[in-house]
Amino acid sequence: MASAAVGSRRQGNHDAQFSRSAKYLPYGLAAAVLTAITVGMGVDAGSREALGLGLLIWALFASLGAMATIELGEGRPALSMDMPVLLACAFVEGPFVAGLVAFAGTFDQFEIRRQSSFSQIISNHGQTALSVMAAGLVFTLVGGLAEGLPIAVAGAVLALLIDVVVNYSCVALMQSLVTGRSVGDILAIMKIGSTGGFIVLYIAFGLLGLLMALAYQGFAFVGVFVCVAPLLLAREAFFKTLRVEQELSRVEAQALALSKVDARIADERHDERSKIAAALHDEILQCLYDVEIRAQVIREDLRRGRLLDLEDDVPALVRASQAAATELRDVIQGLRRSPIGRAGLTDTVALLANHLRDESNINFVLNLDSAMSATADVELVAYQILREAMTNAARHSGADTVWVSISYRVGELLLEVVDNGAGFDASSEQHGRHFGLALMKERAESAGGSLTISSQYRQGAVVAAHLPLRRLP
Numbered sequence: 001m002a003s004a005a006v007g008s009r010r011q012g013n014h015d016a017q018f019s020r021s022a023k024y025l026p027y028g029l030a031a032a033v034l035t036a037i038t039v040g041m042g043v044d045a046g047s048r049e050a051l052g053l054g055l056l057i058w059a060l061f062a063s064l065g066a067m068a069t070i071e072l073g074e075g076r077p078a079l080s081m082d083m084p085v086l087l088a089c090a091f092v093e094g095p096f097v098a099g100l101v102a103f104a105g106t107f108d109q110f111e112i113r114r115q116s117s118f119s120q121i122i123s124n125h126g127q128t129a130l131s132v133m134a135a136g137l138v139f140t141l142v143g144g145l146a147e148g149l150p151i152a153v154a155g156a157v158l159a160l161l162i163d164v165v166v167n168y169s170c171v172a173l174m175q176s177l178v179t180g181r182s183v184g185d186i187l188a189i190m191k192i193g194s195t196g197g198f199i200v201l202y203i204a205f206g207l208l209g210l211l212m213a214l215a216y217q218g219f220a221f222v223g224v225f226v227c228v229a230p231l232l233l234a235r236e237a238f239f240k241t242l243r244v245e246q247e248l249s250r251v252e253a254q255a256l257a258l259s260k261v262d263a264r265i266a267d268e269r270h271d272e273r274s275k276i277a278a279a280l281h282d283e284i285l286q287c288l289y290d291v292e293i294r295a296q297v298i299r300e301d302l303r304r305g306r307l308l309d310l311e312d313d314v315p316a317l318v319r320a321s322q323a324a325a326t327e328l329r330d331v332i333q334g335l336r337r338s339p340i341g342r343a344g345l346t347d348t349v350a351l352l353a354n355h356l357r358d359e360s361n362i363n364f365v366l367n368l369d370s371a372m373s374a375t376a377d378v379e380l381v382a383y384q385i386l387r388e389a390m391t392n393a394a395r396h397s398g399a400d401t402v403w404v405s406i407s408y409r410v411g412e413l414l415l416e417v418v419d420n421g422a423g424f425d426a427s428s429e430q431h432g433r434h435f436g437l438a439l440m441k442e443r444a445e446s447a448g449g450s451l452t453i454s455s456q457y458r459q460g461a462v463v464a465a466h467l468p469l470r471r472l473p
Contacts, residue, residue, distance in 0.1 A: 059105025087209030095136025397421025
C-alpha cells in the first residue's frame with residue numbers, strides 16, 4: 001500500500017519485514033504525519049469545519065479506489081487507484097483533511113485479507129498521507145480552485161509532480177529497507193510500459209483528481225461518484241498497458257532463451273569435440289606413435305638384412321598394434337557408455353573448474369566424492385546442472401570464491417554450488433540468469449530429482465540439487 005507512482009503502490013511482498021535498524025522508521029514517519037495533521041488543523045479553521053460525515057464519504061471513495069489494485073508481479077509494488085480521490089479531497093478540503101483521510105480512513109484488500117504486517121500498514125498510510133499533504137499544500141499555495149481553471153490546472157500539475165517526488169522517494173526507500181535492494185533498482189521497476197507512455201497516462205490519471213474536485217463543487221459527492229467511471233477506464237488503461245508490457249517481456253525472454261539454447265548447443269558440441277580430441281591425443285596417439293616406431297625398426301632390419309632381429313621386433317610391433325586397438329576400443333566404449341567421457345563426473349567437473357579458474361581468476365574450491373557413481377544419464381544431468389551453475393557464478397556473480405560439492409547419500413546424488421558474490425533475485429524473470437535457472441530445474445526434474453536456488457542481494461547464491469542414482473521413470 002506504499003503510496004507511489006499511480007495512486008498508491010502497495011508492496012508486492014507483503015510478508016517482508018523491516019530490518020532491525022529500520023523497524024522503528026514507519027512509526028517515526030507516522031508520528032511526524034500525525035503531528036503535521038494536528039498542527040495544521042489547529043491553525044486552519046476550515047480544516048476543522050470539514051470534519052464530519054463528509055470526511056467519512058471521502059474515506060469511502062478513497063478505499064474503493066484502493067481496492068482496485070493492479071498486481072504488477074512478484075517483487076514489484078502493486079498499483080492502487082486511490083490517488084485521484086485523495087488529490088480531489090486535498091483540492092477541495094485542504095491538505096490536512098486529505099492527510100487524515102489517507103492516514104486513518106483508507107483500507108485496501110491486502111489489509112482486509114491480513115496480508116500486510118502492522119509496520120507495513122503504518123508505513124504505507126504514512127507515505128500516502130505525506131505525499132497527499134505535500135501535493136495539497138502546493139495546490140493551495142498556487143491559488144487552488146478559487147483562481148479559475150487555468151491556474152487550477154497548473155496547480156494540479158505541480159501538485160501531481162510533488163506527489164510523485166514524495167511518493168516515489170518514500171516507497172523506494174521503504175522497499176529498499178525491506179528487500180535490501182538499492183533505491184535505483186526499486187525506482188526502475190516502478191512504472192508500467194515505456195517511460196513516455198507511462199508519464200502521459202500518469203498525468204491524465206492525476207488530472208482526474210482535479211476533475212473530481214470540480215465535479216464536487218457543482219454536484220457534491222454525486223459528482224465524485226460520476227467520476228468513478230473515468231477512474232475505472234484509467235485502471236483498464238494501466239491494466240492493458242501492463243499486459244502489453246508482460247507480453248513483450250515474454251517474447252523477449254523467449255528470443256533470448258532461443259539464442260542461449262543455440263549458444264549452449266554450440267558449447268556442448270565443442271565440449272564433445274574437445275573430449276574426443278583429448279582422448280585420442282592422450283591415449284591413442286601415443287600407441288600409434290609406438291606402432292610407427294616399431295614399424296620403422298622392422299623396415300631398418302629388412303634394409304640391413306638383420307633377419308634374426310625380426311624375431312624380437314615383429315612381436316613388439318604386434319603388441320604395440322594390439323595395445324593401440326585396445327586403447328581405441330576402450331575410448332569408443334567409454335564415449336558410448338558415459339555421455340561425459342571416460343573421465344567420469346568428478347574428473348570432468350574438476351577439468352571444468354580449472355578451465356573457469358583460468359578464464360575468470362575465480363578460486364574454485366572442490367569437494368568431489370568419487371566413492372560411488374550414478375547411472376550414465378543421471379551423471380550427464382548432474383554435469384549439465386553443475387556446468388550451468390559454475391558458469392553462472394563465474395560470469396555473473398562477481399564472486400572471488402566458488403565452492404562446488406558432489407556427495408552421496410542413500411540412493412541420492414547431492415550437488416551444491418555456492419558463491420560469495422553479489423547475489424540476485426531468483427524469483428525475478430527480468431534477471432539475466434532466469435533462463436539458466438529454469439533450465440537447471442527442468443533438468444533436475446527430468447531425472448526425478450529436485451533443485452533449489454536461494455540468493456539475496458550482496459549475500460551470494462546457493463544452488464543445490466538432489467538426484468536419484470538411477471533415473472526415475
